[in-house]
Amino acid sequence: MTAASPRRPAAPFSCGRYRFSLERPLLMGVVNLTEDSFSDGGRLLDPVRALAHASELVNAGADIIDLGAESTRPGATPVPAELEIARLLPVLTALRDCGAALSVDTRKSAVMSAALAEGADMINDVNGFRDAGAIEVMRGADAGLCVMHMQGTPEIMQAAPSYRDAVDEVAQFLRARAEALEQAGVARERIVLDPGIGFGKTLAHNLQLLDRLAAIVAIGLPVLVGVSRKSMIGTITGRDVDQRLAGSIAAMLFAVARGAAIVRVHDVAESRDALLVWQAIAESGSTMAQIQQDQ
Ligand code: HH2
Numbered sequence: 001m002t003a004a005s006p007r008r009p010a011a012p013f014s015c016g017r018y019r020f021s022l023e024r025p026l027l028m029g030v031v032n033l034t035e036d037s038f039s040d041g042g043r044l045l046d047p048v049r050a051l052a053h054a055s056e057l058v059n060a061g062a063d064i065i066d067l068g069a070e071s072t073r074p075g076a077t078p079v080p081a082e083l084e085i086a087r088l089l090p091v092l093t094a095l096r097d098c099g100a101a102l103s104v105d106t107r108k109s110a111v112m113s114a115a116l117a118e119g120a121d122m123i124n125d126v127n128g129f130r131d132a133g134a135i136e137v138m139r140g141a142d143a144g145l146c147v148m149h150m151q152g153t154p155e156i157m158q159a160a161p162s163y164r165d166a167v168d169e170v171a172q173f174l175r176a177r178a179e180a181l182e183q184a185g186v187a188r189e190r191i192v193l194d195p196g197i198g199f200g201k202t203l204a205h206n207l208q209l210l211d212r213l214a215a216i217v218a219i220g221l222p223v224l225v226g227v228s229r230k231s232m233i234g235t236i237t238g239r240d241v242d243q244r245l246a247g248s249i250a251a252m253l254f255a256v257a258r259g260a261a262i263v264r265v266h267d268v269a270e271s272r273d274a275l276l277v278w279q280a281i282a283e284s285g286s287t288m289a290q291i292q293q294d295q
Contacts, residue, residue: 013222013261014189015144016121018101020063022222022261025275028103029054029062029268030228033087038073039229039241039266047090054091058100060269064122064262065098067091068105072126072150072199074158081110092118103146109133116141126150126199128177135184146192146224147177151200158200166205167212170195175219192262194224198231206232210255217259226264227251228271249274257282 013020020026031054032040033047044050054065069087070079088104088111095102096119103122104115109131112123116137122144129135129147138145149170151161163169174193182188195209195216209216210225217223227233233247234240245267252263253274265271 011189013144013192014142014187015064015101015103016119016142018121018144020101024279025256025260026063026262027061027268027272027275028064028066028224028226028262028264029057029060029100030264030266031057031065031067031091032071033067033069033091034071034079036073036076037068037071038231041071045087047094050091051094054095055098057268058098061272062100062268064101064103065095066103066105066124066264067095068124069111070106072105072107072154074154074198076154078155081108084108084111085114088115089118092120101144103144107131109137112137116143122146124148126154126196128173129181130177135181135186138181139185142190144190144192145181145186146194147174147181148194148199148224149173149196154199161200161202161205163205166201166208167215170209171215171219174216178219178221188221192222192224193219194226197225197227203232203235206230210251210258213255213258213260222261223259224262224264225252225255225260227255228263228265228267245270253278 013022031044031050033044033050035042035045044053057065067088069084084106092102101121103124104120105124106112107125107127112134120143124146126148127150151157178191181191193216197206228248229241229244233244237247249271252271
């Protein structure tokens with residue numbers, strides 16, 4: 001990257017069997033083993049189909065596969081830990097040598113523990129490791145951690161999200177959670193932060209968080225952003241969930257231009273191409289901002 005490129009932390013991200021240099025943005029591909037995820041619910045509950053889809057995403061260029069067995073869409077019904085574990089373990093085992101790091105998207109310490117025992121390289125917690133015992137479980141492992149911000153819980157989070165200043169409050173929360181994890185003995189190089197686009201936020205909050213992502217990047221840890229197919233894209237474009245690819249890619253590239261180090265996407269092949277083009281331009285000495293200024 002050139003001097004004019006966005007500032008991403010120079011330190012590597014240590015994630016189970018993997019150590020990512022973060023010289024280029026990483027692609028995290030989403031595989032939802034759920035009945036009710038907003039974009040692919042019910043499609044991948046069958047482990048054979050989930051495996052085929054995950055392999056497709058790896059072949060398309062995913063660096064990390066994020067397996068989720070409980071939807072966190074607004075209004076989603078919680079899934080018991082035993083069912084989450086039963087959905088996850090066979091897929092985790094079968095994917096072990098797929099060539100990508102394996103992340104598990106869960107809020108429950110019992111699920112974290114079972115996933116780590118089965119070789120998960122990373123735990124992605126939309127609740128920021130606030131479940132009782134979550135920090136304890138993570139302290140004893142070498143897996144990466146994605147600490148996400150969410151106001152409220154999925155059941156009620158979109159009822160009336162409210163902030164004094166969304167960006168300040170999200171940054172403060174993420175800084176405090178990272179400090180708590182570090183104080184508990186989790187190495188800093190294992191932690192990434194995520195503002196949680198769509199989790200207890202209005203469209204205006206989401207836009208502010210993306211526009212002022214630098215305030216989160218300034219904390220000094222890698223930042224992960226998930227905008228793929230989300231309702232903010234639907235609200236802006238008027239498109240249904242299966243027609244949000246172009247909008248998702250626009251928001252993803254904006255996040256990367258603002259310093260995101262990892263992007264969580266459903267459409268890995270298309271996102272990879274978009275990132276390669278973006279990166280080629282950024283490395284040639286121009287930034288997106290400069291190009292826009294010149295026009
Ligand atoms: N978004 C979703 C789920 N997990 N994790 C992180 N770190 N960041 C995100 O933005 C994020 C996340 C929602 O997307 P999806 O998994 O497709 O839907 P659902 O929660 O309905 O399964």
